[in-house]
Amino acid sequence: MSSTKAPVFAERVSVEQVEEGAELAPKFDADGLIPVVTTDAETGEVLMHGYMNREALSRTIETGEAHYWSRSRQALWHKGATSGLVQKLVELRIDDDQDAVWLRVDVEGGASCHVGYRSCFYRSVPFGATFSGGAPALTFEETEKVFDPQEVYGDAPNPTKL
Amino acid sequence: MSSTKAPVFAERVSVEQVEEGAELAPKFDADGLIPVVTTDAETGEVLMHGYMNREALSRTIETGEAHYWSRSRQALWHKGATSGLVQKLVELRIDDDQDAVWLRVDVEGGASCHVGYRSCFYRSVPFGATFSGGAPALTFEETEKVFDPQEVYGDAPNPTKL
Numbered sequence: 269m270s271s272t273k274a275p276v277f278a279e280r281v282s283v284e285q286v287e288e289g290a291e292l293a294p295k296f297d298a299d300g301l302i303p304v305v306t307t308d309a310e311t312g313e314v315l316m317h318g319y320m321n322r323e324a325l326s327r328t329i330e331t332g333e334a335h336y337w338s339r340s341r342q343a344l345w346h347k348g349a350t351s352g353l354v355q356k357l358v359e360l361r362i363d364d365d366q367d368a369v370w371l372r373v374d375v376e377g378g379a380s381c382h383v384g385y386r387s388c389f390y391r392s393v394p395f396g397a398t399f400s401g402g403a404p405a406l407t408f409e410e411t412e413k414v415f416d417p418q419e420v421y422g423d424a425p426n427p428t429k430l
Numbered sequence: 431m432s433s434t435k436a437p438v439f440a441e442r443v444s445v446e447q448v449e450e451g452a453e454l455a456p457k458f459d460a461d462g463l464i465p466v467v468t469t470d471a472e473t474g475e476v477l478m479h480g481y482m483n484r485e486a487l488s489r490t491i492e493t494g495e496a497h498y499w500s501r502s503r504q505a506l507w508h509k510g511a512t513s514g515l516v517q518k519l520v521e522l523r524i525d526d527d528q529d530a531v532w533l534r535v536d537v538e539g540g541a542s543c544h545v546g547y548r549s550c551f552y553r554s555v556p557f558g559a560t561f562s563g564g565a566p567a568l569t570f571e572e573t574e575k576v577f578d579p580q581e582v583y584g585d586a587p588n589p590t591k592l
Contacts, residue, residue: 275564314467359554360554361476361551361554364543389530392523394522395490395519396495400435428527430457
């Protein structure tokens with residue numbers, strides 16, 4: 269990737285600039301990260317919630333493919349490099365105070381979750397009138413895995429941390 | 431709100447329990463927060479990205495209305511208490527490693543952004559073939575505000591921080 273196409277992020281100078289302006293002035297947190305919501309461009313389903321550092325956001329803009337910062341591996345992460353499940357950007361949005369990113373993507377292969385499901389959010393939680401107190405029992409909204417994690421990732425360490 | 435209906439969160443004891451189990455065992459970060467993605471249940475549009483602490487998640491489950499933790503005000507935040515734009519839950523999901531929440535909501539009044547737009551993500555960023563390098567120029571995908579923030583919030587401090 270040529271560095272001549274690297275995006276330049278603006279300095280954050282005023283609330284009006286950040287909220288109402290046309291400059292990309294993202295806010296990275298104390299760890300240098302910005303949270304990212306990734307949805308399926310066709311269905312609107314939330315596929316995953318991740319993080320980008322400055323380099324991951326730059327690479328995503330340059331290439332049109334989702335790059336994240338893996339907090340568990342502490343490494344730049346081109347989604348799909350291992351699994352083949354690359355996320356091609358359809359749209360990239362930034363929120364009002366520019367401290368969160370929304371990616372609308374097409375996923376080649378149809379899955380985004382390391383556990384093997386289509387979405388990482390494969391379980392629902394009861395609430396309100398349907399919740400009677402105590403320990404909420406989760407419902408699996410996806411019951412079929414799209415791929416076998418063992419086949420795809422082999423013995424790579426599981427990113428889930430307790 | 432009666433405390434007898436308060437949800438009990440499970441302890442996180444194993445990766446298998448967290449990923450494949452039916453117990454709600456959310457992971458709160460060093461600040462006691464979990465990130466939340468909120469989408470319009472009808473359109474799939476991402477309305478906002480926020481945070482919950484333990485109490486906000488409990489209240490959300492108990493009441494079926496979105497509660498957040500306001501980092502700028504450092505206070506529990508019943509969304510819509512000031513603006514009237516309450517978010518009624520249609521579905522509540524948790525992700526694979528239970529460190530992110532997805533709310534699908536109906537918004538009374540149709541807006542979720544303190545700037546006055548429907549979604550907080552009202553601007554898009556160029557990428558890939560449509561990006562030629564330098565400072566990315568944002569495009570406003572929403573051009574009409576749904577409400578006048580001055581009328582709704584008056585002189586309340588703007589939550590956007592530089």
